[in-house]
Amino acid sequence: MFHTDDDEQNSPCANLTFAQFLKLNCQTTHDSVDNLVMSVKPFDSPEHYVKFLQLQAIFHKVVDDIYKNPELNQKIDGLAELARYDDVLLDLQDLQASKKAISTPLPQLSGAETLGWLYCAEGSNVGAAFLFKDAQNKLGFGAEHGARHLAPHADGRGKHWRDFVAQLNALDLSEQERAAALKGALDAFAFYKVVVREIFGVA
Ligand code: HEM
16 A cells, blocks of 8 residues: 555654654553552562562563564664563562462464564563662562562663663564554553453452
8 A cells, every 4th residue: 555645644653753652552551550560569568579570470471582582682782681581580589489370371472563562571661660669668679689670771771761762763664563563562561461460369
């Protein structure tokens, strides 16, 4: 199909960068995830925090292969080192706890939708500033014990996120790939909610 200037002007997303496009279209869903997570009070007790780590372990396991994908690592510098699955497992070990099996099937991901899952996972480290503070102040965990996976990047959360976003925006994506990535991001948030509900036993 031909793409005209008129289409550009009529589309609310035409002038957005890839990351802005994802952010705009995920904001409401993100906020519902934020509210759901806070509603289960993950930092109110070590028992709740273990459940939160079990949830994080499942989510980060699903995205681990994306971070380690060799092709994507050619395009996004240092991507593999940003994976946080191993750190979540160490956090669980610190609390003498282990992973939890769930009945929800783990998604098999491919194509451009993986970029949406990656956006969701890496972006979660921006808001993790609040979670990290709660883990420190309410439970006494930190970057060396129990809350390794919530610690900021060595460059600082803000700078790291801006650099990461610049790399996402530099991927030369077609409209179809953008749409698939958005589907991936929304699926990732939806999956996270399903796992919160299963692990914390809330409706
Ligand atoms: C209680 C839990 C959470 C809180 C309080 C929280 C809070 C925040 C805050 C304050 C931001 C920065 C927003 C901005 O700069 O405009 C943010 C960004 C983000 N969060 Fe969360 N968040 C939470 C959970 C999550 C989870 C579980 C995920 C993913 C599964 C997630 C994914 C993201 C993403 C992708 C961004 C980047 C948005 C963007 O700038 O494009 N967040 N979060």
